[in-house]
Amino acid sequence: MSEEDPASDDPDATSDNGFESVVADIHERIEPSADERERLRAVADRLVARAEAAATDRCPDADIIQAGSTARNTWVSGDRDIDIFVRFPPDLEREQLERYGLEVGHETLPDGHEEYAEHPYVKGTVEGFDIDVVPCFRLESATEIRSAVDRTPFHTQYLEARLDDDLADDVRLTKQFLKGIGAYGSDLRTRGFSGYLTELLVVEYGGFRNLLEAAANWHPQVELDPENHGRETFHDPLVVIDPTDPERNVAAVCSPENVARLQHYARSFLETPRVEVFEPAAPEPLSESELRTHLERRGTTPVAVRFEAPDLVEDQLYPQLQKSVDGIATGLDDRGFDIFRATTMADDTAVIFVELAVSERPAIEGHRGPPIHVRSHAEGFYDAYADDPEAYGPFIAGDRYVTERPREFTTAREFLASDRLFDVGLGAHVETALENEYEVLVGEEITALLEEFGPELGRYFEPHP
Amino acid sequence: MSEEDPASDDPDATSDNGFESVVADIHERIEPSADERERLRAVADRLVARAEAAATDRCPDADIIQAGSTARNTWVSGDRDIDIFVRFPPDLEREQLERYGLEVGHETLPDGHEEYAEHPYVKGTVEGFDIDVVPCFRLESATEIRSAVDRTPFHTQYLEARLDDDLADDVRLTKQFLKGIGAYGSDLRTRGFSGYLTELLVVEYGGFRNLLEAAANWHPQVELDPENHGRETFHDPLVVIDPTDPERNVAAVCSPENVARLQHYARSFLETPRVEVFEPAAPEPLSESELRTHLERRGTTPVAVRFEAPDLVEDQLYPQLQKSVDGIATGLDDRGFDIFRATTMADDTAVIFVELAVSERPAIEGHRGPPIHVRSHAEGFYDAYADDPEAYGPFIAGDRYVTERPREFTTAREFLASDRLFDVGLGAHVETALENEYEVLVGEEITALLEEFGPELGRYFEPHP
Secondary structure, three states: OOOOOOOOOOHHHHOOOOHHHHHHHHHHHHOOOHHHHHHHHHHHHHHHHHHHHHHHHHOOOOEEEEEHHHHHOOOOOOOOEEEEEEEEOOOOOHHHHHHHHHHHHHHHOOOOEEEEOOOEEEEEEEOOEEEEEEEEEOOOOHHHOOOHHHHHHHHHHHHHOOOOHHHHHHHHHHHHHHHHOOOEOOOOOOOOEOHHHHHHHHHHHOOHHHHHHHHHOOOOOEEEOOOOOOOOOOOOOEEEEEOOEEEEEOOOOOOHHHHHHHHHHHHHHHHOOOHHHHOOOOOOOOOHHHHHHHHHHHOOEEEEEEEEOOOOOHHHHHHHHHHHHHHHHHHHHHOOOOEEEEEEEEOOEEEEEEEEOOOEOOOEEEEEEEEOOOHHHHHHHHHHHHOOOOOEEEEEEOOEEEEEEEOOOOEHHHHHOOHHHHHOOOOHHHHHHHHHOOEEEEHHHHHHHHHHHHHHHHHHHOOOO | OOOOOOOOOOHHHHOOOOHHHHHHHHHHHHOOOHHHHHHHHHHHHHHHHHHHHHHHHHOOOOEEEEEHHHHHOOOOOOOOEEEEEEEEOOOOOHHHHHHHHHHHHHHHOOOOEEEEOOOEEEEEEEOOEEEEEEEEEOOOOHHHOOOHHHHHHHHHHHHHOOOOHHHHHHHHHHHHHHHHOOOEOOOOOOOOEOHHHHHHHHHHHOOHHHHHHHHHOOOOOEEEOOOOOOOOOOOOOEEEEEOOEEEEEOOOOOOHHHHHHHHHHHHHHHHOOOHHHHOOOOOOOOOHHHHHHHHHHHOOEEEEEEEEOOOOOHHHHHHHHHHHHHHHHHHHHHOOOOEEEEEEEEOOEEEEEEEEOOOEOOOEEEEEEEEOOOHHHHHHHHHHHHOOOOOEEEEEEOOEEEEEEEOOOOEHHHHHOOHHHHHOOOOHHHHHHHHHOOEEEEHHHHHHHHHHHHHHHHHHHOOOO
């Protein structure tokens, strides 16, 4: 669909359903004002100059690159991140680079503090802006990189060459759209679209509307390779080969849900443009009576394992919570407690939350033995159970012995409260936290979660795409 | 293992664990006495002569063959079946054969009545013996047969040539063994070993003990082909190619359970020979307090659909009951009511009996929609549920829409009492009976079955191989 062709039959392109006016409205809201730009520019220039002086003092061959959306004029009004990359020549020892990097960082940001990504770096706040001063190697090509941060300057160079003012506007719109639908950010809690990915998609499709129209009709696996140099096979629903690195899928972290979410909202917005889609939903906390009404209406049995939240950054915490909820759900399911849905929540405490369709089982379970023709196993099985006063059988079903014996857990609560909980796959820090102490809540007892997790429970019990 | 080799290391063959004395004891019990033989012979000879006269009156080329175990001296004392086959030349019209057959039958058995297998035939009782007079065609070879009864004379000829007195004794023992373990009879209720199959197995393995030793080590699929002429592929656990018909598996009706049952008891009897194995267990009827104790101990929920038993012979009734219990169990399972075990019972009433591990479900169920990238289906699904006040969602899970909506049946009883019961696969006569009237019993209500089905419930709740 070409926007240059107003005679097209496509209704999206020709009907005036308010698309342009909604977009203009949002554009107005999110474009940084001249004043905001000027303030940012002033701060950035000052800090870049400071960083450059500090860097070349130590290594005459060093230089500075400003990276990220504020460098590329693709930031959304209110974003406050300034990324300053200090590039050192590749023959510098890594230890030397790290030392110089921190020294430059502290000279640039006297009130900053050190953080650690792949290299240590210095982070600080200046006039309300969040500044990172990050050391990296200056390489000929992104394929030579030694750590992820070395790649960033290449991304900036690639995009700077391709983003004109119109496309920069559309990047801003797209970012705000993705924020609105909850799919923006490549952190491991969101598993959505990173800024770089968003910019590549806008460049590749030639704008916000073209991207939406394409996404509305995506048939994953969708593969884009702007430089036509990809040579790896990926299994992600969306594959965007990094123009600066043929072996990397920029969308690797993007979950199937978020790809589907973009498709859903692309269709829905093209059909009915509205500003609300750009506004992140802040779910109302659920009230106790609302929660009780949901539980009664659903007739399910929610169970929650609650413990002190491990002291981890979100990118470490959420994968561990996800692994733990998967493990506990599998442990419940293996014991016959059918899963309806599950989620995790984290604040001061963390919660593994599983909604069960079946939370009680009979006192016995069937236990299928070996085929009778496997003589030694079959005889061993028969002898083990023939005189067991607790067991029914063995009898024969099909070509096997079967016996019925007492079940280890007849309620989900018994399992969750038992040591067998630790047999399932748990995140390491979650396991440690559980070993310390945890609480099991069943059914209406989960109302105790409302104080800390009202909005999360709202999102769970009032789900939308 | 050869019985001719007493020096063998095999403990079964060498240790005197009482095998021979138990077998001698049983042999004593089941061998027809001289008096019993004589009475049978007298009756059979008289009826054969009568049938021969009646047949040759109508068709000079007709002759008579006595078939079955009483003809082959392999009957167990107390068996009272005499089968008289009236053979007509193959050029006779089928209608003529049927008319002659019935006339000969009535002349042979003046008090007899007509029954219908593949041809009509006459059945009657003479001096306590059950007599069948069955017309068939006299063919050159069993492969030319026009109906199953034409095959019988060939079976008799084949076995008469191979059964000496010792093997005939062992056939009797084997039949009594199979009766004792509940695996004798090729009727469609038992689905066990027919008399002909039993005789072939004894002939093929060379005796009772050799058969047990072989069966103890069978690895199904077991294939025997005495005449080495089989050319079909069968999928049954036991395949015995009919020596008189290369396309027929004599053991086709034999269920995997009964093959496994023979293996189990062969091992158990060789290990510990005892006369009880030869004695069919007549299960004690369960008392009401015993039944209540079982239900309490098991914690399961039995459900029963009870109706007037269709007026069918067992070979028609039991397959229909089996189809119906499979269909109803599937219908329950599809709706989330997990099955523990199931069975059927029939007398004046018939019962589809299913023991459930889960008999209640939540008020809602998850409903997985199409993948979001299948645009028209996905949009249709979304539009169908987006404004449904009864439904939760649609939301996104993986690459699909999911919604949660009210479940049609939250208890097994509701489903069994509903018209949807008729959507499952039911035997035709069972369906008719249910359309007329049925009763649903749940949990302790099944105590109402005790009066009619005490032994069947005993067998169900106290299962053995």
